[in-house]
Amino acid sequence: MVTLLSNVALLAAVPPSPPRSAEALMSEVVEAPWHVRVRQVAGEWCGSEAYHPWRRVVLSRTLYYFGGGVFSGYILFFLIDRTDAKDPLSDMSVLAVLALSGSFLAAWPAGLLSDSFGSVACVLVAGVIMSAVYAIIPTLIHIEILFFVVPFYGAAQMCYNVADLAMITAALPNPDKRARDMGGWAAIENIGGALGGLISGAVITLTGSSDQTVNDIRDDDDDAGDDDNGGDRTVYTQVGYLSIFWPAALAVLVSALIVWPLSQHLRARTADASETESKKAEVKNAHDVRSNQLLDIPHDEF
Amino acid sequence: MLGASVLDDESEPAPPPKDVGLCRVTAALLYNLVLSFLQNGLTAIIVPQELSNFAPDKAALFTGILIGAGALINATSPIVGYFVDRAGRRPLLMFGAALVSGGVTLFIIGATSRSLPIYFTAYLVTQIGTVIMLTVFNAMVADLSASMPNKAGRISGIYGFYGLVGSMFSYVAAGILFPVSKKNHTVHFTISLLW
Numbered sequence: 065m066v067t068l069l070s071n072v073a074l075l076a077a078v079p080p081s082p083p084r085s086a087e088a089l090m091s092e093v094v095e096a097p098w099h100v101r102v103r104q105v106a107g108e109w110c111g112s113e114a115y116h117p118w119r120r121v122v123l124s125r126t127l128y129y130f131g132g133g134v135f136s137g138y139i140l141f142f143l144i145d146r147t148d149a150k151d152p153l154s155d156m157s158v159l160a161v162l163a164l165s166g167s168f169l170a171a172w173p174a175g176l177l178s179d180s181f182g183s184v185a186c187v188l189v190a191g192v193i194m195s196a197v198y199a200i201i202p203t204l205i206h207i208e209i210l211f212f213v214v215p216f217y218g219a220a221q222m223c224y225n226v227a228d229l230a231m232i233t234a235a236l237p238n239p240d241k242r243a244r245d246m247g248g249w250a251a252i253e254n255i256g257g258a259l260g261g262l263i264s265g266a267v268i269t270l271t272g273s274s275d276q277t278v279n280d281i282r283d284d285d286d287d288a289g290d291d292d293n294g295g296d297r298t299v300y301t302q303v304g305y306l307s308i309f310w311p312a313a314l315a316v317l318v319s320a321l322i323v324w325p326l327s328q329h330l331r332a333r334t335a336d337a338s339e340t341e342s343k344k345a346e347v348k349n350a351h352d353v354r355s356n357q358l359l360d361i362p363h364d365e366f
Numbered sequence: 367m368l369g370a371s372v373l374d375d376e377s378e379p380a381p382p383p384k385d386v387g388l389c390r391v392t393a394a395l396l397y398n399l400v401l402s403f404l405q406n407g408l409t410a411i412i413v414p415q416e417l418s419n420f421a422p423d424k425a426a427l428f429t430g431i432l433i434g435a436g437a438l439i440n441a442t443s444p445i446v447g448y449f450v451d452r453a454g455r456r457p458l459l460m461f462g463a464a465l466v467s468g469g470v471t472l473f474i475i476g477a478t479s480r481s482l483p484i485y486f487t488a489y490l491v492t493q494i495g496t497v498i499m500l501t502v503f504n505a506m507v508a509d510l511s512a513s514m515p516n517k518a519g520r521i522s523g524i525y526g527f528y529g530l531v532g533s534m535f536s537y538v539a540a541g542i543l544f545p546v547s548k549k550n551h552t553v554h555f556t557i558s559l560l561w
Contacts (some may be wrong), residue, residue, distance in 0.1 A: 090375060093479070101448075103417055105448075132372075135381070147414070151532075156457050160537075164530065164533075164534055166436060167530055167533075168527075168530055168534070171523050171526050171527035171530060172520075172523050172527060173523075174519070175519040175520035175522055175523020175524065175526075176519065176520060176523070176526050177519070177524070178518070178519025178520075178522065179517060179519035180519075183518070183519060188521075222526060222530070225522075225526050225561050226522040226523045226526045227519065229507060229520075229522035229525065229526070230395070230511065230518040230519045232474060232508075232516070233507060233508045233511035233512065233518050233522075234511070234518060239512065239558075240509040241445075241447075241451055241541075242451065242505050242509065242512075243446075243447035243448070243450035243451045243455075243501060243502070243504070243505035243508075244444055244448045244450075244451050245444075245447070245449030245502070246447060246501070246505055246508050247443035247445070247446055247448075247450075247501050248443075248444040248447070249446035249504075250440075250500065250501070250504055251442075251443045251444055253435050254440050255438075255441075258437070258509060311389040314433055323457035334515045334518070335506065335515075354383060366426035
């Protein structure tokens with residue numbers, strides 16, 4: 065029932081698409097081999113000057129998710145290995161709730177700030193905050209400091225996400241290919257996160273392995289034997305965590321800095337788009353007014 | 367003559383341009399709440415836990431396969447976007463919604479019959495439907511932002527806010543209200559309730 069009602073509300077809100085037959089669509093798809101189309105798209109994305117802002121935003125997002133992949137992948141291990149947390153699993157839940165609360169409170173203000181000061185400025189500020197958090201994490205011992213810091217991290221993350229979305233919508237060069245280009249932007253999320261997890265896994269194993277071991281799985285059942293709790297894993301040293309969190313901090317900082325040159329470009333593009341939309345609306349309104357005036361004229365005066 | 371004079375009259379001030387309100391944007395993007403709920407709660411929390419109930423010996427392997435398949439499906443969003451550009455937002459949105467609804471129905475069948483192949487199929491169908499719908503949503507955000515360039519940030523904020531609320535609800539539902547366990551096999555009830 066919820067699905068049905070949501071679908072009805074959504075379809076009422078979405079403007080209708082231009083009529084297009086399935087045959088026409090399929091004929092377009094089969095008229096060129098897939099590898100030709102892939103090469104064409106790759107050429108546009110990688111080589112076209114018009115896609116320069118899009119490329120920068122996508123690269124920025126890749127680096128951002130690289131950092132996010134490191135954080136989400138290793139924060140629990142860090143709590144267990146390096147902090148004074150008594151119950152790391154519960155503390156992890158508290159951290160998640162605090163971060164989500166920060167994000168929740170920041171969602172609407174982030175949109176307003178992005179509109180007021182520009183999406184690039186928001187990305188820069190949020191990137192600096194997140195980078196600072198990543199940089200200080202491996203130096204922490206007391207979990208209370210992390211409890212204090214994480215809401216700001218959540219707020220910065222939401223600010224980044226909101227401004228990033230606003231930024232990519234302004235950076236899209238071709239209105240007819242918006243969905244495809246947005247799809248490319250969205251797919252990068254997985255690649256950046258996967259790279260962050262994979263590379264940091266190899267790095268921390270090389271630089272931070274110690275002789276100590278720990279069992280991450282909580283044993284609530286006194287009767288259960290140790291064998292039921294899975295295998296032990298190596299405890300990682302502070303050097304290991306420094307070697308993954310500091311590159312993550314650098315990646316997020318670079319991700320914020322590389323979009324800075326787009327600031328003027330995106331503002332100009334937004335201003336142009338606003339002007340175009342205003343002109344369109346003015347023309348439409350003027351046309352409506354005149355149409356109404358014409359309708360008011362008596363027939364015998366024509 | 368009078369008609370021509372009216373048409374040529376430039377002194378008549380035109381009313382201020384109509385601004386598309388954020389209400390319509392809010393209505394259009396509200397669905398992201400439901401989608402985030404499904405994406406985060408069902409596919410990220412409930413399904414891996416259910417797999418460990420279905421096949422305790424190979425739960426990690428099956429979870430890995432599903433996560434890998436999900437990542438591959440997510441990586442196809444540019445291709446989905448190509449079709450969204452060609453066919454329009456609405457048909458693909460309806461197609462995605464149909465797939466998601468079908469996938470959820472398969473989840474219920476798979477959970478009640480404890481059939482792993484049906485469960486796998488349900489996961490894949492739901493993932494494909496979700497990717498299609500998310501791609502359409504992203505395109506819609508771009509369309510709306512293009513028509514209201516000065517409100518692009520607020521549109522993104524609304525979109526992100528709904529996604530976040532959906533995720534929070536899903537974590538509460540999957541972790542606290544309807545936790546999955548061997549004795550309390552509630553996934554199908556959860557899904558039925560949510561959808």
